[in-house]
Amino acid sequence: MEATQATPVKYDMDIVRWFTIAAVIYGVVGTLIGVYVAFELAFPFLNFDIPEITFGRLRPLHTNAVIFAFGGCVLMATGFYIVQRTGATKLWSNTMAWFTFWGWNLIIVLAVITLPLGLSEGKEYAELPWWVDIMIAVVWLSYGLNYIMTIGIRKTSHIYVSNWFTMGMIVMITYLHVVNSLAIPVDWATSYSIYSGVQDAMIQWWWGHNAVGFYLTGGFLGIMYYFIPKQSGRPVFSYRLSVLHFWTLTFGYVWLGAHHLQYTALPDWTGSLGAAVSLAMIIPSWGGAMNGMMTLSGAWDKLRTDYILRFLVTAMAFYAMSTFDGPVMAIKSVNALSHYTDWTVGHVHAGALGWMSMISFGALYHMVKKLWNTEMYSDKLVNIHFWVALIGATTYVVAMWVSGIMQGLMWRDYDEFGTLTYTFVESVSAMHPYYVMRAVGGAIFNLGAWIMLFNVVMTVRQASAVNSVNAVAAKA
Amino acid sequence: MSDHDKIYSTKFQDKIERNTLLMFVLTAIAVAVGGIVEIVPLFYLPNTGMNGGDGTFNGTSHKDLQGNAIPMDKIVWNPTTSAHKTLADWQPGDGVRPYTALETAGRQVYIREGCFLCHSQMIRPFRDEKDRYGHYSIAEESMYDHTYQWGSKRTGPDIARLGGKYSDEWHRKHLKYPRDVVPESVMPNFFFLDKAMVDKTKTIKTLEVMTKMPFNPVPKTIYTPDYIAGAAAELEGKTEMDAVIAYLQSLGNHVKFEEGVNYRD
Numbered sequence: 001m002e003a004t005q006a007t008p009v010k011y012d013m014d015i016v017r018w019f020t021i022a023a024v025i026y027g028v029v030g031t032l033i034g035v036y037v038a039f040e041l042a043f044p045f046l047n048f049d050i051p052e053i054t055f056g057r058l059r060p061l062h063t064n065a066v067i068f069a070f071g072g073c074v075l076m077a078t079g080f081y082i083v084q085r086t087g088a089t090k091l092w093s094n095t096m097a098w099f100t101f102w103g104w105n106l107i108i109v110l111a112v113i114t115l116p117l118g119l120s121e122g123k124e125y126a127e128l129p130w131w132v133d134i135m136i137a138v139v140w141l142s143y144g145l146n147y148i149m150t151i152g153i154r155k156t157s158h159i160y161v162s163n164w165f166t167m168g169m170i171v172m173i174t175y176l177h178v179v180n181s182l183a184i185p186v187d188w189a190t191s192y193s194i195y196s197g198v199q200d201a202m203i204q205w206w207w208g209h210n211a212v213g214f215y216l217t218g219g220f221l222g223i224m225y226y227f228i229p230k231q232s233g234r235p236v237f238s239y240r241l242s243v244l245h246f247w248t249l250t251f252g253y254v255w256l257g258a259h260h261l262q263y264t265a266l267p268d269w270t271g272s273l274g275a276a277v278s279l280a281m282i283i284p285s286w287g288g289a290m291n292g293m294m295t296l297s298g299a300w301d302k303l304r305t306d307y308i309l310r311f312l313v314t315a316m317a318f319y320a321m322s323t324f325d326g327p328v329m330a331i332k333s334v335n336a337l338s339h340y341t342d343w344t345v346g347h348v349h350a351g352a353l354g355w356m357s358m359i360s361f362g363a364l365y366h367m368v369k370k371l372w373n374t375e376m377y378s379d380k381l382v383n384i385h386f387w388v389a390l391i392g393a394t395t396y397v398v399a400m401w402v403s404g405i406m407q408g409l410m411w412r413d414y415d416e417f418g419t420l421t422y423t424f425v426e427s428v429s430a431m432h433p434y435y436v437m438r439a440v441g442g443a444i445f446n447l448g449a450w451i452m453l454f455n456v457v458m459t460v461r462q463a464s465a466v467n468s469v470n471a472v473a474a475k476a
Numbered sequence: 477m478s479d480h481d482k483i484y485s486t487k488f489q490d491k492i493e494r495n496t497l498l499m500f501v502l503t504a505i506a507v508a509v510g511g512i513v514e515i516v517p518l519f520y521l522p523n524t525g526m527n528g529g530d531g532t533f534n535g536t537s538h539k540d541l542q543g544n545a546i547p548m549d550k551i552v553w554n555p556t557t558s559a560h561k562t563l564a565d566w567q568p569g570d571g572v573r574p575y576t577a578l579e580t581a582g583r584q585v586y587i588r589e590g591c592f593l594c595h596s597q598m599i600r601p602f603r604d605e606k607d608r609y610g611h612y613s614i615a616e617e618s619m620y621d622h623t624y625q626w627g628s629k630r631t632g633p634d635i636a637r638l639g640g641k642y643s644d645e646w647h648r649k650h651l652k653y654p655r656d657v658v659p660e661s662v663m664p665n666f667f668f669l670d671k672a673m674v675d676k677t678k679t680i681k682t683l684e685v686m687t688k689m690p691f692n693p694v695p696k697t698i699y700t701p702d703y704i705a706g707a708a709a710e711l712e713g714k715t716e717m718d719a720v721i722a723y724l725q726s727l728g729n730h731v732k733f734e735e736g737v738n739y740r741d
Contacts (some may be wrong), residue, residue: 005679041631044655044661044663051589051668054590056590056593056594057590060593074680104597120588120590121587124592124593128588136489139585158494159496159499167500167503168503171500171507172507175507175508175657179511186681186682187678187681189657189678190584192682192686193622193623194622194689194690195623195688195692196617196623196692197524197525197615197616197617197618197619198518198524198525199515199519200621200622201624201626202514202518206511206625243489250506250509253510254507254510254511255513263602263615265598265614265615265618266524267517267523268740270518276544289548297647305693336602340627341630396653398581407630411608412604420607424608425658425661446630
C-alpha cells in the first residue's frame, strides 16, 4: 500500500511532468482556436479569404486540439500519475511512455498542418487523414498496453476505481477508432469510408458519442475518483456506488450514439433504443456525480480556502447538469426541436468547459504542486482562474441554449395562413447577438487558460530555482 | 490486511478487482454489446440502403398505396431495367445513382472545405422541413455516399434537395461571395474555387475506389471501364467551382416520390 510502504517507491514522474506542461499549453491553444472560429461565425470577414483559416477547415482543428491535444495530454498525465501511485509501482515501461509522449505530440503537429490544408476525411472528430489514423492507433495502443501492464505489476491487492474507468476508455477508444476509421485511400491526402449512408452514420455516431462517453467522460471520471479524495483528504463517499457507476456506465453508454440519428433515414428502432438507454443513463451519471460531491461531506469548509477543490466540485456540478441535459435532448420530441441547432453546441460545451476542463484544471494544479514539490506561485491567480473559467463557461453555454431553442422554434413556426413564418436566413441573423455572446464567453474562458499557463510557468521556475539553491547548498 | 482489502460489494466484484486480465476481458465484452446490437442489423435489414455488394439489391419494404412492395429499381437506378442505360442518359426520377466524375470531384472539395459542418443533408419527416426543404430523406438516397455527409448542425440550411432549386449562375455568385447574394449569410467566401482546376488523377482514382468498396460499392455496370476511361475528358478544363456546382445540382432529385406512400417503415 502507498501509505504503508517502508521505502518510498521511485515513480517515473518526468513523463507526467511533460504531459502536464503540454496539457496546460494545449489548453490555451485549443480554446484560442475555438474563440477564433466563434468570432468567424459572428463576423464572417474574419475568414479573411484565406482558405487555410476558413471556418470549415479551422473548426476541426479546434475540436481536435481540445479533445486530442488538451484532453489527451490531461488523460495521459493523470493516467500515468494515478496508475503508479495507486499501484505503488513504477511504470511497466518508461521508454514506451516516452514513445507515447512524442508520438502523441507528433500527431498533434500533423493535425495542425493537415487540417488547415483541407485533408479531411469528412467525419466529425475523426477528420485526420488515414495515415495519421494509423499513427493514432499505434500510439494509443502503446499507451494502453503500458497502462494495463502497469496495473498488472501493481504492488497493491486491488485495482483502484480510477484505473477501471481508464481501462474501459482504453479498450473502447481502440474499438471505436479502428472501426470508424476504416477507409480506402485514394492518395496520401484523401480516403473514403468503407461504409456509406445509414451504416456510416450509425458507426460515426457510435464513435462520436462514445468518444464523449469513454474518452471525455470515462477517462475524466478516473481523474475525479483519484483527485477529489486526494485534494479533499476524504475517502470516496461510497465504494458500492462507484462499482455501480462503473459497470452501468461501461455497459450502457455504448448504446447512446443512435440518439444523434433520430428521425433520420435510420430505422426508427435504432434512434428509439438510443433514446431509451440515454434516459436510463441519468441513474449512473447522477450516482457518480453524487459520489464525487458527497466525498466532500465533512470537508465542505475546505471550499472556502481551497481553490483547487472549487474546480473539482464545480466540475461535478457541470457533470450532473450535462448528464441531465443530454438525456432530455435524447427524448424524441425534444430532439425534434434541438437537433441541428446550437443547443447541441451548448450541451457539448457545458460538458467540455464545465465538466472536462474544470476537473482537468483542478487535477493539473494538484499535480503541479506535487510534481514540483512546491506551492503554487500564486493561489490568488488560481482563484481568479476559477471565476474567469466559470463566468466564461456559463456565458458560452447560456448563449448557445438560448440561440438553439430560438433557432428550433423559428424553423418550425407557422403564421396564421399556414405558411412558414421565417425564412432560414432570418434565423441566421437572429443568431448574431448570441454568436457574439458565445465568442465573448469563449474568450473569457481562454483568458483563464492564459492565467493558468502563467501561474504554472512561474511555479515551475520558482521550484527549479529553489531546487538549484538547495543543490548548491548540499554541495557546499 | 488493511481495511481496503476487506471491502467488497460481492465476491465476484472482489475477484475482478484483484485480477487485471479478468477485469480487462469483462470490460472488453461489456463495451462491445451496445455497438453490436445497434450496428450489425443495419447491414442486413431492408430499407437501410444496402445493395448486396454487386448491385443485387437486398430489397426495400416500402409499400405503395395498395400495399404492394415497391420494386427496388423504382427507388435505386438499375441500368439493366431502366430505359436510361448510362450515367449520361440518366434523368432525375430514374432512381438513386452514384455521382458522375465531375460531381465526384465536387464532392471531394465539399468534404475538404468542411461544408458538412454547417449544412446537413438529411431532411426529417416534419411538416416544416417538408415545406422548407422537401420530401424527407430515405436510406437509399445516401447509399453511394462513402463517407456520409448528413451533418449534425444547420448553421446554414439543409441541402439534401438543393439540386435544381437555383441556377448554376446563382450558385457561382453565391459560392464566390455569399453576402453579395444573401447579405445576412455567415458563410465564408469560396472565390478561390474558381481559380483551381479539378484534380483529374485523384477523381479517376476515386471512381475506381468506389467500385472496390466492401459494402455498397458502385456496380461495375455503372462505373464501366469505358466510363472511367472517359472521365478525363469530362473533367477537362473544369474548375473546382464547376465541380462543386455540379455536385450541389445533383442532390436530392434522384427518386420520384409518390404522394401518400410511406417510405418510413
